[in-house]
Amino acid sequence: MSAVAEAAGVSKWYGEVLGLNAFTASFGTGITGLVGPNGAGKSTLFKLLIGQLHADQGTLRLLGENPWNNVPMMQRLGYCPEHNQMYGWLSGQQFVEALMRLHGMPSEKASKAASAALKVVGLSGAAHRPTRTYSRGMRQRAKLAQALAHDPDVLILDEPLSGADPMARVQILRTISDFAKDGGHVLMSTHVLYEIERITNNIVLIHNGKAIASGDIHAIRALIDEHPHAVRIETSHPRQFAQALARMEHVVSLEVPAEDTLLIRTRKPDAFYKELPGIVADTKLDVRGLESPDDSLEAVFRYLVG
Amino acid sequence: MGFTESVRRLWVVTSLTLRYLLGTRRVIAMLLLSAFPFILALSLAAARVAAFNILLFQVLLIPLFLQVVLIFVTLVNATTLIREEIEDNTLPYLLTRPISKPAVVIYKYLGYVVAVLVLLVPPIVLAYGVTQAYQGTGLTTDLDVLGGFLVATVVGTVAYGAVFLFISVLVRKPLAVGLLIGFVWESIVGSIPGDVPKLSVIHYLRSVLKGMIAVGPMTTYRSDISAGIAVLILVGFSVAMIVLTVMVFQQMEFRQKA
Numbered sequence: 001m002s003a004v005a006e007a008a009g010v011s012k013w014y015g016e017v018l019g020l021n022a023f024t025a026s027f028g029t030g031i032t033g034l035v036g037p038n039g040a041g042k043s044t045l046f047k048l049l050i051g052q053l054h055a056d057q058g059t060l061r062l063l064g065e066n067p068w069n070n071v072p073m074m075q076r077l078g079y080c081p082e083h084n085q086m087y088g089w090l091s092g093q094q095f096v097e098a099l100m101r102l103h104g105m106p107s108e109k110a111s112k113a114a115s116a117a118l119k120v121v122g123l124s125g126a127a128h129r130p131t132r133t134y135s136r137g138m139r140q141r142a143k144l145a146q147a148l149a150h151d152p153d154v155l156i157l158d159e160p161l162s163g164a165d166p167m168a169r170v171q172i173l174r175t176i177s178d179f180a181k182d183g184g185h186v187l188m189s190t191h192v193l194y195e196i197e198r199i200t201n202n203i204v205l206i207h208n209g210k211a212i213a214s215g216d217i218h219a220i221r222a223l224i225d226e227h228p229h230a231v232r233i234e235t236s237h238p239r240q241f242a243q244a245l246a247r248m249e250h251v252v253s254l255e256v257p258a259e260d261t262l263l264i265r266t267r268k269p270d271a272f273y274k275e276l277p278g279i280v281a282d283t284k285l286d287v288r289g290l291e292s293p294d295d296s297l298e299a300v301f302r303y304l305v306g
Numbered sequence: 307m308g309f310t311e312s313v314r315r316l317w318v319v320t321s322l323t324l325r326y327l328l329g330t331r332r333v334i335a336m337l338l339l340s341a342f343p344f345i346l347a348l349s350l351a352a353a354r355v356a357a358f359n360i361l362l363f364q365v366l367l368i369p370l371f372l373q374v375v376l377i378f379v380t381l382v383n384a385t386t387l388i389r390e391e392i393e394d395n396t397l398p399y400l401l402t403r404p405i406s407k408p409a410v411v412i413y414k415y416l417g418y419v420v421a422v423l424v425l426l427v428p429p430i431v432l433a434y435g436v437t438q439a440y441q442g443t444g445l446t447t448d449l450d451v452l453g454g455f456l457v458a459t460v461v462g463t464v465a466y467g468a469v470f471l472f473i474s475v476l477v478r479k480p481l482a483v484g485l486l487i488g489f490v491w492e493s494i495v496g497s498i499p500g501d502v503p504k505l506s507v508i509h510y511l512r513s514v515l516k517g518m519i520a521v522g523p524m525t526t527y528r529s530d531i532s533a534g535i536a537v538l539i540l541v542g543f544s545v546a547m548i549v550l551t552v553m554v555f556q557q558m559e560f561r562q563k564a
Binding site: 014044045050051052053054069071072074075076079081083085086087090098099101102103104105106143146200 | 308310311314315317318322324325326329330335394395396398399400401402403404405407524556559560
């Protein structure tokens with residue numbers, strides 16, 4: 001297989017707003033990251049690839065087929081949406097199991113597949129809790145479980161790390177890597193380049209609905225390192241957390257914009273993300289959420305597009 | 307796609323719909339509203355109203371049940387089937403499975419019909435039982451009345467559900483449009499002299515009651531069709547509405563809500 005997904009001159013309008021602008025790119029085998037700031041067109045492209053939107057112009061192929069209203073193709077696809085809504089009145093096990101039965105699995109097989117997928121993402125302990133009681137990180141993992149439980153050929157993951165706590169991030173990235181090692185293909189969107197860098201070198205950069213670069217991630221790393229990377233941490237002890245992080249040499253600034261929020265800017269995001277779980281474990285401070293605001297990446301994109 | 311797999315998908319979508327409509331907190335309001343005929347009959351019996359009999363039962367239930375409870379319960383439940391999944395961003399979980407959009411519509415609609423009948427039928431039967439017990443006649447004495455109301459409830463659930471489901475795929479605020487159709491259109495058009503009432507669902511429900519009940523306020527209703535024909539017209543109308551819903555839904559795009 002040469003390309004898992006291909007887009008040639010794809011445009012999509014929402015009324016007068018242009019979602020994708022003659023987008024052309026090819027997504028190869030293995031893991032490919034679709035990187036761009038919020039509003040760049042990542043979700044629009046993924047919605048087109050899973051057949052929920054219809055391209056106004058251009059041609060689009062997923063696994064060699066047109067995805068619009070393509071029911072048989074869905075057997076080979078696993079999709080993890082960006083939003084966190086689920087059927088909150090179902091437990092994680094019931095949620096994944098019901099969706100597996102839609103793949104035609106008999107009850108027992110669906111139950112086993114759901115249990116196995118929830119185990120892979122580290123949610124076995126909470127499998128029988130209603131999903132409305134899940135934290136954001138747990139929801140991300142449950143969404144990943146429903147996407148991979150039927151063993152698809154390709155996973156399309158829309159911001160799968162958004163809002164996840166450090167432990168959930170590690171689990172999600174490990175699961176995605178293992179899926180790819182077993183021969184699966186992954187298209188994953190993110191607005192944080194450093195997240196995708198940990199699992200692949202193949203990226204497509206998207207900005208204002210256009211593919212502006214694609215290929216090896218290292219080529220643009222130097223550019224990005226010139227811009228401090230921002231990370232926002234949700235915690236009930238932002239000041240104590242700031243004290244612990246201040247020891248990191250690469251941290252440029254620390255701000256407490258709200259009672260439960262800490263904003264960090266670092267020149268070495270790799271090192272920051274690597275050291276963070278250890279600091280959380282040592283200080284025993286709670287981290288409810290971890291997000292990277294767009295501004296640092298936005299600066300890089302402004303630079304790239306001139 | 308094999309028959310067994312299709313049955314599995316039917317069961318999953320229908321049971322998810324049933325669980326949502328009957329198993330979440332929203333059902334409490336629906337139960338209270340649906341129980342209205344039973345509560346009314348119990349109240350009349352408890353207050354020892356001398357005129358309370360099977361005729362008063364009909365006089366009260368035709369406007370209050372058919373024109374209020376039935377319309378409101380079908381409206382609230384049918385408009386949530388697809389629209390709420392679109393607004394809640396949960397639809398992609400179903401549509402990224404090997405199940406067609408027409409199947410999703412039809413299976414959800416089946417779940418709706420079962421859920422609404424579970425809500426509406428028991429209170430009617432219980433209200434009838436209370437009325438018969440209060441007037442001291444046997445439970446089988448006025449079965450034509452019970453039969454008429456049950457058939458009208460089933461056919462009304464099917465027809466109103468199909469209309470409101472269609473509205474829900476057409477507009478983003480189906481409840482407001484549904485309220486206009488259910489309470490303004492149905493009551494105004496249904497009460498205009500001549501052939502105009504034939505453009506309302508309530509006309510055919512009244513025709514069912516007229517055709518099935520021997521004695522009651524509907525015996526003088528102006529309708530030139532039998533109960534059977536009225537049922538057939540409403541079933542045909544419902545099928546047409548579902549086909550239209552499927553056609554619209556098949557071409558719908560689903561942009562993520564913020």
